[in-house]
Amino acid sequence: MSAATIRTPVKASAGEGRIGPRANLRHIGALARRNLLQIKQDPESMFDAVMMPIIFILLFTYVFGGNIAGKGHEREYVTYLVPGLMAMMGMNIAMAVGTGVNDDFKKGVMDRFRTMPIARSSVLIAKIVVEVGRMLIATTILLVMGFILGLTISTSVLHLLAAVALAMVFGASLMWIFILLGLTLKTAQAVQGVAMIVLMPLQFGSSIFAPTTKMPGWLEAFTDYNPLSNLADASRNLINGGPVAHSVWITLAWAAAITLVTAPVAISKFRNKTN
């Protein structure tokens, strides 16, 4: 009996070092718990998820609502706006993931994770799991505010849940892009700067805030291909009634394509990151 045979049994479970699906889930759970404990330790980090939906819905409803839907028709505008804001919320939270990842990954604890017998993707997936939870909270607050301001659901609760789920799926795929940005750029400020430049045209050059039919032709063409427009249209038609199949499929295709392209690159970046 040698020293090493005494030392190894605690972790000799996984054969030749392959990490099984159950172990992988356990690792993701432990790491997600870490992210949750960080929020508990620093409750202010929830500020954006709580305040953003409240401020956005109030601002857009009362600044643009009267102008777009006609003075006194703000309540109707809320019903137009809320599905669009659901899409925007996902994008803003995804952006915060990029800056958070950039800070987090400069810490020594990441070195520890990367020298442990765990799948390195689990660190990133845990982060996404927790952030999707944050998105869910933001979306819930948005819907509550929406109902207070006059949001009506013309379809069913199931349709509403489907719209929320769609926004989550799309938001999660966006997170991979921002994680990749966070791993690539040197500082959190740079991540934020680049993200804003990409985000602003995508958010405002879309059908989130206003119908695109009154925009100039070239912009309308852009908005038609903007995945955020597709997501906003899909949510809107799920909640307000209307044809959904096309926009839902397009949104899911975007989400799948974004994830398939950026997730492997991000994981490989994380694996080979040297500082």
Next chain:
Amino acid sequence: MTRNDIPGSGGNAVEVRGLVKHYGETKALDGVDLDVREGTVLGVLGPNGAGKTTLVRVLSTLIRPDAGSARVAGYDVATQPRQLRRVIGLTGQYASVDEKLSGTENLYMIGRLLDLSRKDARRRAAEMLERFSLTEAAKRPAMQYSGGMRRRLDLAASMIGLPSVLYLDEPTTGLDPRTRNEVWAEVRRMVSEGVTVLLTTQYMEEAEQLADELTVIDRGRVIAGGGVDELKAKVGGRTLQIRPADPAELPRMVGAVAQAGLDGIAGATADAAEGVVNVPIVSDEQLTAVIGLLGERGFAIAGISTHLPSLDEVFLAVTGQKTSKSAASQDRTDELQEVAA
């Protein structure tokens, strides 16, 4: 070779051959060879930028080498990183714990990542906190810990998985002397439990205190290696100092040693300011011969000591540059005996 073959047999827990890692023009590692015998401490000594941290990062699978090979507990860093990660622990110069989590939560998380059950992870976290004297601070977030507590938590995190090989990358950099001694005591304890340690340091004293063997690296190359004493001897053996009871005897004593023609002894010099005679020697036999001679001739001797060159001197001799701590470290004296005549 499997993990189980190594221990006890005096085999190598770490074997590095021709390791190369370049960053652009910079050769962080430029063909490093070294071995760490199972159950021993190898001190890797070098100034800032010598390649110490790069070496540790290659050995812990954080970066891939450009050329050469490295095996840890029999596992190849390039082809068996997953297995290798199961047997290593790493404590870097920056604490690798989560600042926002408490001591308990940090260790519990590590336990879960090492596939311990919830119950075992809790139990082991508590054990480790106890062992590293952190029980009182267990519930506080690590960001509130002092530097020494943080380093201890880091060591505890490294020990949760009972690694057979532990890397300590400048474990006491930035710590005050008392805290440094605590960390040293912990390292000795881990070694006594059979852990093999690869320790990088800039501090001569640290290497002398902890290491069984030393490798001196500079600009990515190994420039000297061996046992601590062996390395010192390379720089030129010891100096025997004899203090006559009567300082007036100095010239006569020098003459006696010089004229006796003892085997391998080139000569002796008097240091009037210190009141001693210095005799360069390379063996214990020579020491005995010199003392015997002086006894026979009836000299009254008040004191005898031998001096090894300090590691600073070793470093200066092999790298051609002074170390950062050079001015602060002190020449050590091994008092052999006091002889009253």
